[in-house]
Amino acid sequence: MSQVYVTLIEVGSLVENLHYGPFSRYWWEVPSISDSNTYPHFPIRVSQKTKTCLNGSDFYLTIHISDSNHMLPEYYCQSDDVFVIETSTTKAISKTYQKIFQSKTRYSGHIVIGWNDKKIIDILSTTIDFHPFSCKLGEFEIFIYGLGLSARSDWNKVGDEYRSSIIYRYKRHPAIFVSEIEGNKCYIRIYQDFELQETFVGDTPDDVWKNSGFIQKFSESNYLGWKIRLHCKIYLNYPFHDALLKNGEILI
Numbered sequence: 001m002s003q004v005y006v007t008l009i010e011v012g013s014l015v016e017n018l019h020y021g022p023f024s025r026y027w028w029e030v031p032s033i034s035d036s037n038t039y040p041h042f043p044i045r046v047s048q049k050t051k052t053c054l055n056g057s058d059f060y061l062t063i064h065i066s067d068s069n070h071m072l073p074e075y076y077c078q079s080d081d082v083f084v085i086e087t088s089t090t091k092a093i094s095k096t097y098q099k100i101f102q103s104k105t106r107y108s109g110h111i112v113i114g115w116n117d118k119k120i121i122d123i124l125s126t127t128i129d130f131h132p133f134s135c136k137l138g139e140f141e142i143f144i145y146g147l148g149l150s151a152r153s154d155w156n157k158v159g160d161e162y163r164s165s166i167i168y169r170y171k172r173h174p175a176i177f178v179s180e181i182e183g184n185k186c187y188i189r190i191y192q193d194f195e196l197q198e199t200f201v202g203d204t205p206d207d208v209w210k211n212s213g214f215i216q217k218f219s220e221s222n223y224l225g226w227k228i229r230l231h232c233k234i235y236l237n238y239p240f241h242d243a244l245l246k247n248g249e250i251l252i
Contacts, residue, residue: 022191028044044073047063063076075109082100130147142164
């Protein structure tokens with residue numbers, strides 16, 4: 001594929017309940033570029049708009065909140081009088097292109113929307129208080145989208161506003177398990193089909209996982225909850241407490 005030039009027309013905005021809510025993992029992307037100064041995730045911003053020219057025609061891609069599911073993004077692609085709404089950037093740009101040129105050509109949505117362009121990624125990553133990050137633990141990807149601080153050793157120094165999510169089975173189907181600290185309590189909230197199914201409460205991370213009855217092998221081994229030792233890159237824009245840092249690691 002020839003070089004694709006992308007112009008960022010609108011930066012878009014962050015929405016608190018989307019980018020830092022239970023389904024926030026669907027509102028952040030991992031950069032496809034290799035750069036040590038790039039954040040681990042950048043936001044899929046509501047109303048972000050880009051323009052690119054393909055085969056002599058201008059294509060405009062805009063991100064909206066889905067009409068059918070208000071917790072997910074949706075992608076609008078327009079070129080002249082052709083207009084397509086899809087669940088992914090690749091589907092949106094490819095279907096629009098195919099309608100115009102009557103071809104089977106497919107384009108990478110990440111490239112056409114500028115998500116492989118460091119300059120655009122840097123712009124999208126500005127004015128953000130906390131950049132979520134992910135860590136792999138066995139079969140799980142733990143998405144951490146909030147870090148609070150406390151003096152409690154049984155919480156491993158994290159505190160109010162700590163939030164993370166993993167995907168695991170609930171009643172034989174995939175669900176999102178959200179771990180949170182609110183006030184002086186630890187919570188696990190299980191969401192399936194974007195609806196809250198169950199809530200568990202405990203005094204410590206180990207307590208709440210034990211109360212839930214889920215993923216006990218990790219809870220008992222101190223691998224899940226907030227007693228796992230994750231090797232994560234530290235980003236200097238977040239004021240981590242010294243007690244949380246040791247040899248470039250976060251204790252969660």
